[in-house]
Amino acid sequence: MKIQHIILPSLALGAAASLLPFGEKAEGFTTIGGSLSLSQRDVRVFDNFTDASANNNTTAHPQFPGYTGIEMATWKSGVEWGAELHGDGTGDTLQTLGSGGANFDISWQGNATGIGGTNDNIHSELVGSSGGVLAFTETPIADGWRIRYYDSWSWQDGPANVTSGICYQGVATHEYGHALGLGHSTVSGATMFPSISGTGVSARSIEADDQAGVQFIYGVKAGTKPRITSVTTAPGTVTINGVNFSATGNEVWFTQITNNTTGNPVKVTGVTSSGTQITVNVPATAGPGDVLVRNNGTGNANLSNAWPFNPNSGSPCLPGAPYCTAKLTSTACLPAINNNGGLPSLANPNAFAVVTTFMEVGVNGLSFFGTTGQNSAPFNGGTLCVAGTLHRMPVKNTGGAAACSGSFNYTLAEMTAQASGGALVVAGATVNMQTWFRDPPDPFTVGLSNGYQFQVCP
Numbered sequence: 001m002k003i004q005h006i007i008l009p010s011l012a013l014g015a016a017a018s019l020l021p022f023g024e025k026a027e028g029f030t031t032i033g034g035s036l037s038l039s040q041r042d043v044r045v046f047d048n049f050t051d052a053s054a055n056n057n058t059t060a061h062p063q064f065p066g067y068t069g070i071e072m073a074t075w076k077s078g079v080e081w082g083a084e085l086h087g088d089g090t091g092d093t094l095q096t097l098g099s100g101g102a103n104f105d106i107s108w109q110g111n112a113t114g115i116g117g118t119n120d121n122i123h124s125e126l127v128g129s130s131g132g133v134l135a136f137t138e139t140p141i142a143d144g145w146r147i148r149y150y151d152s153w154s155w156q157d158g159p160a161n162v163t164s165g166i167c168y169q170g171v172a173t174h175e176y177g178h179a180l181g182l183g184h185s186t187v188s189g190a191t192m193f194p195s196i197s198g199t200g201v202s203a204r205s206i207e208a209d210d211q212a213g214v215q216f217i218y219g220v221k222a223g224t225k226p227r228i229t230s231v232t233t234a235p236g237t238v239t240i241n242g243v244n245f246s247a248t249g250n251e252v253w254f255t256q257i258t259n260n261t262t263g264n265p266v267k268v269t270g271v272t273s274s275g276t277q278i279t280v281n282v283p284a285t286a287g288p289g290d291v292l293v294r295n296n297g298t299g300n301a302n303l304s305n306a307w308p309f310n311p312n313s314g315s316p317c318l319p320g321a322p323y324c325t326a327k328l329t330s331t332a333c334l335p336a337i338n339n340n341g342g343l344p345s346l347a348n349p350n351a352f353a354v355v356t357t358f359m360e361v362g363v364n365g366l367s368f369f370g371t372t373g374q375n376s377a378p379f380n381g382g383t384l385c386v387a388g389t390l391h392r393m394p395v396k397n398t399g400g401a402a403a404c405s406g407s408f409n410y411t412l413a414e415m416t417a418q419a420s421g422g423a424l425v426v427a428g429a430t431v432n433m434q435t436w437f438r439d440p441p442d443p444f445t446v447g448l449s450n451g452y453q454f455q456v457c458p
Contacts, residue, residue, distance in 0.1 A: 003136045003137065003138055003139070004032065004136060004137045004139060004175075004178035004183065004184075006133070006134050006135055006136075006171060006174050006175065006194060006195065006196060028185040028186035028187035028190060028209050029182060029183075029185045029187075029190070029192060029209050029210065029212055029213030029216070030182070030183035030184060030185065030213075031181055031182060031183055031213070031216070031217060032139060032140075032141070032178065032181060032182065032183045033140070033181070034139075034140055034141045034142050034181055035141070035180065035181045035217050035218060035300075036104075036141060036179070036180055036181070037142075038294065038298065038299075038300070038302075038303055040121065040141070040143070040144050041105065041106050041107045041303070042106070042107050042108075042109045042121050042260075042263035042264065042265065043074065043075070043078045043106045043107070043108055043109060043121060043123075043176070044109045044110060044111065044112040044116075044120075044121060044122045044123070044260055044263055045070060045071055045074040045110075045111060045112065045122065045123040045124065046111070046112040046113070046114055046115050046116070046122050046123070046124040046334065047069070047070050047071065047111060047325060047326070047334065047450075048115070048124055048125050048328060048334060049070055049125045049149070049151075049155055049168075049325070050125065050151050051151075051154055051155050051156075051165075052325065052376055052383065053154060053155065053156045053157070053165060054069070054070045054155040054156065054157050054168060054325075055068070055069030055070050055157060055323075055324060055325050055376075056069070056156065056157050056158070057069050057072060057073070057157050057158060057159045058323050058324075058374055058376075059159075060321060061090070061091045062308065062310075062313075063086060063087045063088065063089075063090050063091040063097075063308045064076070064091050064308065065288035065289070065308055065309070065310035065313070065321075066110075066255075066287060066288025066289060066310065066321045067110065067288070067289075067321065067322075068321065068323050069157055069323060069324075069325070070155075070157050070168065071110065071111065072091075072157070072159070073157040073158060073159070073168050073169040073172065074123050074168075074169075074172055075108045076091060076092060076097055076169055076204075077169050077170075077172035077173040077176055077204070078106040078108065078172075078176055079097050079098055079105075079106060079108070079290075079306060080095075080097050080098065080099055080100075080173050080204065080205065080206055081099075081100045081102075081104060081106070081173075081176060081177065081180060081206060081214055082097075082098040082099075082100055082104065082105045082106065082305060082306055083098070083100055083101065083102060083103065083104060083105050083221045083225065083305050084098050084101070084221070084227075084305050085097065085098040086098040086305075086306060086307075086308065087307060087308040091159075092158075092159060092169075092204065093158075093159055093160045093161070094160075094161060094201065094204065094205070095204060095205040098305070099205065099206050099211060100206065100211060100214045100215070100221075101211055101214075101215055101220065101221050102211075102214040102215040102217070102218040102219060102220060102221055102300075103218045103219045103220075103221055103222055103225060103299075103300035103301040103303075104180065104214055104217075104218040104300060105292060105303055105304065105305050105306045106290075106306060107253055107255070107265045107290065107292060107306065108255055108289050108290045108306065109255055109256060109260045109263050109264075109265060109289070110255055110256060110258075110259070110260050110287075110289060111259045111260065111336060112124075112259070112260060112261075112263070113259050113261055113334065113336075113358055113404070114332070114334070115146070115148075116146060117146065118138040118144075118145070118146045119143040119144030119145065119146065120144060120146060120263060121144045121145060121146070121179075121263050122146055122147070122263075123147045123149070123172060123175075124146075124147075124148060124149070125148070125149050125150075125151050125155075126148040126149060126150055126151065127151050128150060128151070128152065129150050129152035130150060133150065134149065134150060134153055134166060134171050134196070134200075135147060135148060135149040135150065135171050135172075135175050136148055136175070137175045137176075137178035137179055139178065139179075141178075141179055141180070141181060145178075145179040147172070147175045147176070147179065149168070149171065153165070153166045154166060155168045156168060156199070157169065158201075161201060162199040162200075162201050163199065164199065165199060166196075166199055166200055167199045167200040167201045167203070167204065169204050170191075170196065170199070170200035170201050170202065170203035170204045171196070171200055171203065173191055173203055173204055173205075173206065174191050174192060174196075174200075174203050177191060177192045177206075177210065177213070177214075180214060180217065180218075181217045182210070182213045182214065182217070185209050185210070185213070187207070187209040189202070189207060190206075190207045190208075190209040190210050191203045191204075191205070191206045191207060191210045192209070192210050192213065218300045219300060219301065221301075222301040224244055224301060225244060225301045225302070225303075225304065225305075226242060226243070226244045226245055226293045226294070226295050226302065226303065226304035226305075227242045227243050227244060227304055227305060228240055228241070228242040228291070228292070228293060228304050228305055228307040229241050229242045229243070230242075230307075231291060231307050231308075231309055233282075233309075233310070233311060233312070233313050236281055236282060237279060237280065237281055237282060238252075238279070238280060238282050238291065238309065238311070239277060239278070239279045240252065240277065240278045240279075240280075240291065240293060240307075241276065241277050242276060242277075242293070242304065243275070243276055244275070244295065244304075245273035245274075245275055245276065245277075245278055245293060245295055246273060246275075246295035246296040246297075247272065247273060247274075247275065248270070248271075248272050248273075248296065249270065249271075249295070249296030250270075250271040250272070250273055250278060250293055250294065250295050250296065251267050251268065251269050251271065251293070251294040252267065252268040252271055252278060252280050252291060252292075252293055253265040253266070253267055253290075253291065253292040253293070253294065254266040254267075254268075254282070254283065254285075254286035254287075254289065254290075254291055254309065255286065255287055255288065255289020255290055255291075255309070256285055256286070256287060256289075257284075257285055257286060257287025257288075257338075257341055258287065258336070258338050258355075258357070259336050259338075259357065259358065265292075266283050266285050266286045268280045268281075268283065278293060282311045284341060286311060287311065287341070288309065288310045288311065288312075288321070289308075289309060290306040290307060290308060290309055291306075291307050291309035292304050292305070292306050292307070312343065317343040317344065317345050317457035318343070318454070318455065319339045319341070319342065319343055319344065319352070319454060320339060320344065320452060320453050320454025320455065321452070321453060321454075322336070322337060322338055322450050322451065322452050322453075323374060323385065323450065323451045323452070323453060324374065324375075324376060324383055324385035324434075324450045324451035325382075325383050325385075325450055326382070326448060326449050326450040327380075327381060327382025327383065327446075327447060327448040329359070329360050329404075329439050329442065329447045330360075330439050330440075330441035330442045331360065331403060331404070331441075332404075333358050333359060333360060333403070333404035333406075333447075334358055335356060335357070335358050335359050335435060335437075335447060335448065335449035335450070336356065336357050336358050336449060336450060337354060337355070337356045337367075337433065337434065337435055337449040337450055337451065337452040338354075338355055338357075338452060339352065339353065339354060339355065339452070339454070340352065340353040340354075340355050340409065343457060344412050344431075344454045344455070344456050344457055345412075345456075345457040345458065346412070346416070346426075346427055346456065346457065346458055347457075347458065349411060349412035349413035349415075349416060350411050350412070350413045351412075352411065352412040353409040353410060353411045353412070354367060354409060354410055354433050354452055354454075355407065355408075355409040356407060356408060356409070356435040356449050357406075357407040358404045358405075358406075358407075359398045359400075359404070359406035359407060359408075359435070359437050359447060359449075360398060360404075360406050360437065360438070360439050360447055361398060361399070361400040361401065361402075361403070361404075361405055361406045362397065362398060362399065362400065362406065363397070363398050363406065363437050363438040363439065363440075363447075364395050364396070364397055364398075364437065364438055365395070365396065365397075365398060365408070365435060365436055365437025365438060365447070366392055366393050366394065366395050366396065366435070366436060366437075367393045367410050367433050367434065367435045367436075368386065368390045368391060368392045368393065368433070368434060368435075368436065369386065369390070369391050369393070369415065369425075369431050369432060369433040369434075370386040370387055370388040370389060370390055370391065370431075370432050371388070371424045371425075371429050371430060371431055371432070372387050372388030372389070373387040373388065373430070373432065374386070374387060374432055374451060374453065375387040375432075375451075379448065380436075380444040380446040380448060381442065381443060381444040381446065382446075382447075382448040383448065384434070384448075385432065385434045385450060385451025386432045386433065386434050386451060387432065391418065391424065393410050393414065393415070393418055394414075394418070396408040396410075398437060406437070410433075412425070412456070415431070425456055426456060427456055427457065427458040428455070428456065429455070429456045430453065430454075430455050430456075431453070431454055431455070431456060432451055432452070432453045433451065433452045433453075434448065434449055434450070434451050434452070435448070435449035436448055436449075
């Protein structure tokens, strides 16, 4: 295993950059050998970041549906290396996103359930410090990578200018450059320069030398590469418009709807096309994220750009999204609260449920909710994600057998029937939920999920 890392500018570099004679090509990028195949394009994050500031961004954006905080920042750090603009390129106050110009695009796969192995393609925090080193990427990359961030630094997720601490997105963009096969650059100001200045915000945006590097490894974006230009949804289906789709044998890749234990995209295979349009049924396991098309080839130039996709954008009723930070349990489970894929409509209240997974096994717990907004306050060794008056749901047991397999859910029907606050769960109300459960070995004897927010529909 080899490690590529980024440092603060106060540490000297191993060798000075050489000056090239005027008129020669001034490339500064280097490569570490290898590249990511189409089976290694997934990107996930395990949100074990201990700084609340790593999840400061609680504002959703349509170009990054379903995610906020460290998840959105990680997603942005990957799509910046993409072949072209991610959707319309918005989502970052300081730049447009998608600048690589190569035959390379990621498949965003959301949250992992742990730090994974060295080839599981996961970003996560690491306890400890190593001099001026901020983060490192574990390679070789032929079968994947892993990126770790030392918890001794104050990580900030933005999304606006970061004026203190370290810009997570900037460092993540640099480290992902190593994951796709780049070494350090001798060009000051390049994202792949081996050190950062200030908070590292400038590293969010890749520069000409970085673009030259990714194009050297994966090839300049081919004119034959599939290209998505727009996506429209209807209940249960999605229509993808673009160019260079094959007549037969296409694959459509989606982001998994809940915590992804493998990193694999949800795929619809054997898809036919007119060459410029594809329509498929959306799999039940596909959620907000990105959609990509691979035509019937297998090379880098056969996978399309990544396009933002929300399976419920064709409906006025949306399922909501998680936010805030969960508390690690005594056995290193990271509880996760999300939805079951239904819509929070009072017309069919049993079809929608808020589901909490990855809890301790066989303990009692409950979800509680409020209707006055989000929160981010210290609570029982973790974070209280719900503001205002808290309304408790009935106690349930997490069940399960294997480690971290505890789970339970509450339907919208159960919420509206809850006497302690159900009258507040009415059409138009914004509901914030969180789950509390027993964890006896924990110093506070309490486990806490992240938060979940949704708006009740008629």
